[in-house]
Amino acid sequence: MARVGGVLKLGKIGSGVGVLNVRSLAISANPTQEYDIVVVGGGIVGTATARELKIRHPHLNMAILEKEHKLAVHQSGHNSGVIHAGIYYTPGSLKAKLCVEGLQLSYKYFADKGVPYKKVGKLIVATSDEEVGRLHNLYERGLKNNVEGMKLLKGEAEIKEVEPNCRGVEAIWSPITGIVDWALVTQYYGKDFEGDGGKIHFRFEVNGFKDSQNPEYPVLLTSKSGDKVLAKYVLTCGGLFSDKLAELSGCPRDPRIVPFRGEYLLLDESKTNLVKGNIYPVPDPRFPFLGVHFTPRMDGSVWLGPNAVLAFKREGYRRSDINLRELFDALTYPGFIKLSMKFVTAGIKEYLYSIFLSLQVKQLQKFVPQLKRADVRRGPAGVRAQALDRKGNLVDDFYFDMYKKGKTEVGQRVLHCRNAPSPGATSSLAIAKMMADKMESEFKFNKR
Ligand SMILES: Cc1cc2nc3c(=O)[nH]c(=O)nc-3n(C[C@H](O)[C@H](O)[C@H](O)COP(=O)(O)OP(=O)(O)OC[C@H]3O[C@@H](n4cnc5c(N)ncnc54)[C@H](O)[C@@H]3O)c2cc1C
Numbered sequence: 001m002a003r004v005g006g007v008l009k010l011g012k013i014g015s016g017v018g019v020l021n022v023r024s025l026a027i028s029a030n031p032t033q034e035y036d037i038v039v040v041g042g043g044i045v046g047t048a049t050a051r052e053l054k055i056r057h058p059h060l061n062m063a064i065l066e067k068e069h070k071l072a073v074h075q076s077g078h079n080s081g082v083i084h085a086g087i088y089y090t091p092g093s094l095k096a097k098l099c100v101e102g103l104q105l106s107y108k109y110f111a112d113k114g115v116p117y118k119k120v121g122k123l124i125v126a127t128s129d130e131e132v133g134r135l136h137n138l139y140e141r142g143l144k145n146n147v148e149g150m151k152l153l154k155g156e157a158e159i160k161e162v163e164p165n166c167r168g169v170e171a172i173w174s175p176i177t178g179i180v181d182w183a184l185v186t187q188y189y190g191k192d193f194e195g196d197g198g199k200i201h202f203r204f205e206v207n208g209f210k211d212s213q214n215p216e217y218p219v220l221l222t223s224k225s226g227d228k229v230l231a232k233y234v235l236t237c238g239g240l241f242s243d244k245l246a247e248l249s250g251c252p253r254d255p256r257i258v259p260f261r262g263e264y265l266l267l268d269e270s271k272t273n274l275v276k277g278n279i280y281p282v283p284d285p286r287f288p289f290l291g292v293h294f295t296p297r298m299d300g301s302v303w304l305g306p307n308a309v310l311a312f313k314r315e316g317y318r319r320s321d322i323n324l325r326e327l328f329d330a331l332t333y334p335g336f337i338k339l340s341m342k343f344v345t346a347g348i349k350e351y352l353y354s355i356f357l358s359l360q361v362k363q364l365q366k367f368v369p370q371l372k373r374a375d376v377r378r379g380p381a382g383v384r385a386q387a388l389d390r391k392g393n394l395v396d397d398f399y400f401d402m403y404k405k406g407k408t409e410v411g412q413r414v415l416h417c418r419n420a421p422s423p424g425a426t427s428s429l430a431i432a433k434m435m436a437d438k439m440e441s442e443f444k445f446n447k448r
Contacts, residue, residue, distance in 0.1 A: 042066030044076035046237030048432035067205035077183035078382030087142035102427035122177035122278035125168035250403035250411035262306025266379035338392025387419035
């Protein structure tokens with residue numbers, strides 16, 4: 001087998017709380033590598049699944065191909081850092097099942113590996129009588145989803161026992177909700193994978209799946225910079241580019257990814273004592289996002305947000321980031337046009353909140369009245385990869401796809417994770433188990 005060409009570097013990663021040494025391997029234009037399984041995408045979902053497959057099948061030769069210079073550069077490194085309990089999701093959905101399971105697996109993993117986390121808990125607060133009915137529905141959902149330890153808090157006095165500066169009519173208290181640095185967790189998964197003999201190739205942007213004409217390794221993965229890798233089977237976990245990767249192997253483009261930027265505000269250091277744990281609103285059931293919330297971070301800071309505005313570039317973290325081709329693509333997609341017509345007022349409102357911070361602060365003051373405009377400044381942003389179908393429906397659940405019609409041999413060897421929005425990080429270890437099961441049943445590679 002061809003030798004890996006490239007540079008071996010030792011680098012420090014982590015964000016303040018934990019620091020870990022991870023090897024990174026950059027591929028060069030040397031002879032083609034051959035792998036039993038290749039995972040495209042070094043976010044938390046791809047890395048967790050690669051790790052799971054390598055643990056189950058240590059004899060398999062495996063690699064992760066990631067277009068950036070390190071793991072977790074996109075969604076997995078730009079999120080709220082919450083370990084979700086599983087309250088919101090439709091009972092029976094993959095999100096409900098995998099979030100509840102993922103939380104348990106995550107806490108066990110953190111304890112085993114010494115990953116720093118905090119079980120700070122979470123309040124979902126109804127601030128008006130109209131929201132109480134929806135809050136009760138959420139509580140019922142949580143019970144159906146087997147969320148542990150939830151409690152309904154009746155009245156402001158009970159709410160204040162948990163969060164002294166929070167006001168509200170009723171609230172759900174979830175003590176098992178926690179916070180963690182999901183980018184750091186991804187690095188841990190990557191280290192496990194490499195420790196078990198897996199390879200991670202950075203700066204490898206996959207731009208094609210072709211028939212290699214090699215019966216043993218039928219899939220040829222090519223990169224933008226001319227590198228090549230051969231594989232028997234492939235899994236893609238491309239986040240914001242999952243639709244494009246699926247299309248490359250013969251799947252339909254739909255559902256398409258529409259990027260929604262979520263901007264955070266930073267609470268002034270002198271005011272971080274205003275909140276102890278996570279404070280969330282009762283979400284609007286028409287939208288897949290949870291609403292602007294207060295979230296303590298592992299480094300002691302407090303983030304407020306994120307909102308949800310259309311990003312003019314898939315990986316556009318600043319408001320000035322625009323990619324005309326991607327924007328045109330989104331704006332001319334029938335699904336997006338239908339969605340915009342349904343939610344035109346809500347969309348304009350979100351933009352106004354994004355521009356005028358005082359409007360966003362006003363929303364947050366419903367929960368913590370002491371909060372002032374002067375206490376916040378603009379902070380980082382993340383971009384959500386949200387799948388949207390042609391009819392204008394946001395795909396609510398996790399979604400996987402494979403080209404099955406038998407047109408190309410190659411397409412039948414590539415499985416795609418096409419929609420893994422929040423709570424994808426919390427669910428990562430459970431998604432990994434489910435996808436590993438799916439790979440085993442579809443591809444039969446587990447027979448030696
Ligand atoms: C603002 C925000 C807040 C969130 N908050 C939470 C939270 O509190 N808790 C929670 O559980 N979840 C949260 N989520 C969701 C969570 O972050 C995602 O579900 C999760 O990170 C998805 O992981 P992923 O691996 O699918 O995607 P990503 O992390 O985006 O990884 C995809 C990877 O694929 C790579 N890639 C793409 N195309 C190619 C290509 N052609 N070749 C090679 N590599 C490629 C990308 O570079 C990227 O590294 C949040 C998300 C956002 C955006």
